[in-house]
Each structure stands twice: as structure tokens, then as C-alpha cells.
Amino acid sequence: MNLGPWGDLTILAAVMEIVLATCVFVYIGRLEKRTSHPLGEKVGAHKAVLAKLRKREPMSQEEVDYATEMVADARSPLAYAIPAALFTLGFFYVVGCLYELHVYGGAPSFRTFVGGIPMLTSMNIVAQLRRVARLKGRLQKVSLTVPESSDVLTTAGRT
Numbered sequence: 498m499n500l501g502p503w504g505d506l507t508i509l510a511a512v513m514e515i516v517l518a519t520c521v522f523v524y525i526g527r528l529e530k531r532t533s534h535p536l537g538e539k540v541g542a543h544k545a546v547l548a549k550l551r552k553r554e555p556m557s558q559e560e561v562d563y564a565t566e567m568v569a570d571a572r573s574p575l576a577y578a579i580p581a582a583l584f585t586l587g588f589f590y591v592v593g594c595l596y597e598l599h600v601y602g603g604a605p606s607f608r609t610f611v612g613g614i615p616m617l618t619s620m621n622i623v624a625q626l627r628r629v630a631r632l633k634g635r636l637q638k639v640s641l642t643v644p645e646s647s648d649v650l651t652t653a654g655r656t
Contacts, residue, residue, distance in 0.1 A: 503596035520578035587615035
């Protein structure tokens with residue numbers, strides 16, 4: 498059976514979507530199984546920690562550990578399966594529409610290229626992951642803040 502180029506691309510996109518979706522489920526499963534960092538529970542903590550890291554500001558050991566976790570997550574090859582699956586989903590929609598137009602006739606309309614929206618979105622996600630992954634070099638050179646002592650020391654004889 499000859500499906501033509503659009504049919505072949507549609508089948509290829511469907512197969513790739515299944516493979517990438519499997520990778521996404523594996524990655525998410527690994528993230529769910531590990532214990533979460535305490536800073537991860539605070540609203541806006543990831544943005545603040547990454548901003549400190551980008552500006553090369555001193556950070557506490559807890560912040561360094563959290564930043565290390567985030568950079569390691571962004572550097573994982575399986576993390577890129579998420580935007581790849583999103584891109585492939587949009588690609589499947591576009592080539593599937595073009596296949597239908599090829600088989601049944603007609604001209605492409607705006608609806609045909611709606612799949613471009615998730616494709617563009619996935620490129621933004623990749624850019625964000627790359628920005629975080631590039632912070633590995635700065636993470637190795639981060640300076641730690643000295644924890645402040647909660648005990649107040651006073652000298653004898655002073656009031």
C-alpha cells in the first residue's frame with residue numbers, strides 16, 4: 498500500500514509519539530519516586546534560587562543542593578522527551594491533516610497548521626531547559642554563605 502509522503506510521515510510521527518510518550522512516563526515516574534527537596538515545596542523558590550545562581554550571589558547549602566537538583570533534572574536526556582513529545586504531537590496533527598487533504602482533496606486552511614502551536618511551544622520549553630542546564634558551570638563556582646548563629650554570645654562582665 499502506497500500512502501505517499503504525508504501518510505508515511507503521519508505513521509512515523511505516530512510511532513515517534515508512542516516512543517517519546519513512553520520516555521516521558523519513565524522520566525515522570527523517576528521524579529515522583531524520589532524524595533522532594535524541602536525548598537521545592539515553597540512557592541517561587543526555584544525562580545529565586547536560579548536567579549541567585551545566575552547573578553553569582555552567595556547561597557546557602559540548602560539552596561545549592563536545590564539548584565544542583567534542578568540543573569541535574571534539566572541536563573537529563575529524558576527531560577527533553579517532554580518537549581519532543583509535544584513537538585511530535587503537533588507534527589502528527591499537521592502531517593495527518595495534509596495526508597487527509599492529499600487523499601480527499603482540498604486546500605490547506607488555518608486549521609491544518611494549528612499543530613504548529615505546540616511545535617513552537619516545545620521549542621520554548623527546550624530553550625528554558627538549556628538555560629537551566631547551562632548553569633552547571635556557575636554551580637561549581639558558587640560561594641556559600643556562612644550560616645548565622647542563633648546563639649547570642651556575650652562576653653562576661655558586659656551588660
